[in-house]
Amino acid sequence: MKTINSLYIKNYKLFKELRIDNLAQVNLIIGKNNVGKTSLLEAMMLLSDNQNIVHNLFNILCLRKLSPNANSSTQQYLEILRTFFHNQTNTCNETIFIGANEQQGYSISLSHNNTISRQSTLVIKQADNTVEEILLSDFQQIFNGITNHETHQAFVSTRNEEPEDFLSQIWGKVALSEKEQYLIDGLKIIDDNIEKLVFIDDTAHTKKAIVKLRDTKQPVLLNTMGDGINLMLRTLLTLVHCENGYLFIDEFATGLHWSVQATLWKMIFQLSLKLNIQIFVTTHSLDTLYAFQEIAKHDDTNVAVIKLQKFPKKNKIKAIHFKTEDIMIAVEQNIEVR
Amino acid sequence: MAHIQKLLIVEGIDDKYVISRLLQRRKITYQHFEIHDANGVKPSLNTFSIAIKSGNYDVIGIVVDADTDLLERWQDLRNRLIKEGYQHIPQNPNIKGNIITDPEEELPTVGIWLMPNNQNTGMLEDFIRFLVPEGDELLSIAKNKVNDIIKAGQNRFTQSHKSKAIIHTWLAWQERPGTQLGKAITYRFIKSQQYILDDGKASDFINWLQTLFKE
Incomplete structure (x- = not known):
C-alpha cells in the first residue's frame, strides 16, 4: 500500500482546484455542511487506486444512490457522468484531474468526437500518457459486470450499511486466525462479557452475528445488543478487510455517545498501525471531535485534522491543517472550529 | 445567514467584567459579540491562534497584560500572526492599540491591546x-x-x-x-x-x- 501524502485535484465536483499536503496515517476531515467533505473522501478513493477508475466511479454513484439501472441509455450515462465535473453544463472543455500533485495523477474527460465512431466516450489519461477511451454505449455492460473484486479498501457510510453477507465473508477469512483475537478484544472493550463470535445462517438464509456471553448459556444475536457493539463489529471487520490498504469513513459514528466513539478511535488508531491501513474520516460532530482529541492526545499515531473552508469572496475552498494540540485547545476553550 | 462574528479574548474574569462595564457606561453594544475569558495568559494566546485558524470569526481582538517585558509579549503575538499568514505587522505596538487586516480578505481582522496602554509594562x-x-x-x-x-x-x-x-x-x-x-x-x-x-x-x-x- 502506498501512503497518500498529498492530494491535488481539479474540477472534481465542487472543487475547482484543491491542494492538501501532509496527509497522515489517520486523517479527520471537518467542515460545514455542503463544503465537500464526502466529495473529498471520494476524491481520495479515486486517488488511492488509478487502476480501477471506472469501478470506483461506479462505487461512488452507488454510495450516492445515483447508480444507473439496467435500462439506462447512453444519454443517461452521459448525464450521470457529468455530475462528477465541476462545471456540469459545459463538460466539453473540462478535465477532471486526480493526483498527488500536478505531475503525478490522471485525468478524466468526456469526449464527443471519438476517433472511431463520433460517439461519446470517457477518456482517462494517466501520468505516463497512456490513454484509455471507453465508449459510453459500453458502460451498461461494464457496470453490470462489476463485482466486488479483491480490493483492500472500503468506503463506509452511515447511509449505506454493508450487507451482513459481506461482513460474514470477512469474518470467514479471519476466524481462527490471530486476527480473530483483535476482533474479540475490540468487542470486549464495549462489553466485557463477550467471549466468542460467529456468523450463522438464520431462517431467511442471511448471515447473522451471534455471540457467547460469559454468564449466559444461550448465544445472543448481536443485533439485539445495542448500536455501539454493532458498529464496533462492523468497523473492526472493515478494518481487517482493509489491511495494507485504505479505509474511508463518511460521517463517523453519528449518534453514538462520545465515550463509545472514543473506544472506536482507540481501535482505529491501533489497527491502522498494526494492519498498515491509511484512514480518512469525515465528521461534523462535536462529540466525534472531542472523542478524537481525547484519544489522540495520548497516542503516538500520526494524525491530521483537516478543515475544508469556503472562501466565498474568492469562490474557492481551501484545506486548513489543525494539529491535535490545536483541537485540544479548541475543546478546552470551547472555541468552534468546525 | 452571514452575520459578522466578533470575539474578544481576555486573560481573566476581571478583564471581562471591566471591559463589559466600560462599554455599558458608554452605552456601547455590539452585535454577535462575545468576550471570552481564556483563564490565563498562555491560554489566551493559544485561543487567539485557534480562533483565527478556525475561520469562524470575522473580527478577533485580544487584550493581554504587557507584564514585565512588553516587547517580548508583542513579539509572541506578532509571530503568531505571521504564522497564520498576516503581513506587514509592525515591530512595535501602537500606543493607541493595533488593528491588522488581511488585504486578501481571507483572514479575520485582528486587534491587539497590551494592558495597560501598549507602552508601559504592567497589567x-x-x-x-x-x-x-x-x-x-x-x-x-x-x-x-x-x-x-x-x-x-x-x-x-x-x-x-x-x-x-x-x-x-x-x-x-x-x-x-x-x-x-x-x-x-x-x-x-x-x-x-x-x-x-x-x-x-x-x-x-x-x-x-x-x-x-x-x-
Whole structure:
C-alpha cells in the first residue's frame, strides 16, 4: 500500500482546484455542511487506486444512490457522468484531474468526437500518457459486470450499511486466525462479557452475528445488543478487510455517545498501525471531535485534522491543517472550529 | 445567514467584567459579540491562534497584560500572526492599540491591546489605577502603604503584583469596601452620583474597541 501524502485535484465536483499536503496515517476531515467533505473522501478513493477508475466511479454513484439501472441509455450515462465535473453544463472543455500533485495523477474527460465512431466516450489519461477511451454505449455492460473484486479498501457510510453477507465473508477469512483475537478484544472493550463470535445462517438464509456471553448459556444475536457493539463489529471487520490498504469513513459514528466513539478511535488508531491501513474520516460532530482529541492526545499515531473552508469572496475552498494540540485547545476553550 | 462574528479574548474574569462595564457606561453594544475569558495568559494566546485558524470569526481582538517585558509579549503575538499568514505587522505596538487586516480578505481582522496602554509594562490593574481621578488622597495613601510593606519585607505578594495590591487596597476603602474591579467602573458615589473612576483615560482603549468591533 502506498501512503497518500498529498492530494491535488481539479474540477472534481465542487472543487475547482484543491491542494492538501501532509496527509497522515489517520486523517479527520471537518467542515460545514455542503463544503465537500464526502466529495473529498471520494476524491481520495479515486486517488488511492488509478487502476480501477471506472469501478470506483461506479462505487461512488452507488454510495450516492445515483447508480444507473439496467435500462439506462447512453444519454443517461452521459448525464450521470457529468455530475462528477465541476462545471456540469459545459463538460466539453473540462478535465477532471486526480493526483498527488500536478505531475503525478490522471485525468478524466468526456469526449464527443471519438476517433472511431463520433460517439461519446470517457477518456482517462494517466501520468505516463497512456490513454484509455471507453465508449459510453459500453458502460451498461461494464457496470453490470462489476463485482466486488479483491480490493483492500472500503468506503463506509452511515447511509449505506454493508450487507451482513459481506461482513460474514470477512469474518470467514479471519476466524481462527490471530486476527480473530483483535476482533474479540475490540468487542470486549464495549462489553466485557463477550467471549466468542460467529456468523450463522438464520431462517431467511442471511448471515447473522451471534455471540457467547460469559454468564449466559444461550448465544445472543448481536443485533439485539445495542448500536455501539454493532458498529464496533462492523468497523473492526472493515478494518481487517482493509489491511495494507485504505479505509474511508463518511460521517463517523453519528449518534453514538462520545465515550463509545472514543473506544472506536482507540481501535482505529491501533489497527491502522498494526494492519498498515491509511484512514480518512469525515465528521461534523462535536462529540466525534472531542472523542478524537481525547484519544489522540495520548497516542503516538500520526494524525491530521483537516478543515475544508469556503472562501466565498474568492469562490474557492481551501484545506486548513489543525494539529491535535490545536483541537485540544479548541475543546478546552470551547472555541468552534468546525 | 452571514452575520459578522466578533470575539474578544481576555486573560481573566476581571478583564471581562471591566471591559463589559466600560462599554455599558458608554452605552456601547455590539452585535454577535462575545468576550471570552481564556483563564490565563498562555491560554489566551493559544485561543487567539485557534480562533483565527478556525475561520469562524470575522473580527478577533485580544487584550493581554504587557507584564514585565512588553516587547517580548508583542513579539509572541506578532509571530503568531505571521504564522497564520498576516503581513506587514509592525515591530512595535501602537500606543493607541493595533488593528491588522488581511488585504486578501481571507483572514479575520485582528486587534491587539497590551494592558495597560501598549507602552508601559504592567497589567489591567495599572489601567484601572490610571482611571482614579487626579488628587485622590486614598490612592496616595494606598501607594505609600504598599511601598512601606515592601520596604519592610512584609509583602506576601510578589513585586510584579504591586499594582494589584495597590488598587485592591484602594477599593477596600471605598463606600462599598471590597467592590470588584468590574463593578468599580460603574460605581457612583451615593451623595454626588459621580462615578468613582474617571473613564476619560480609557478613551484610547474604547476607541480601539470601537474601530475594531463597530459595524
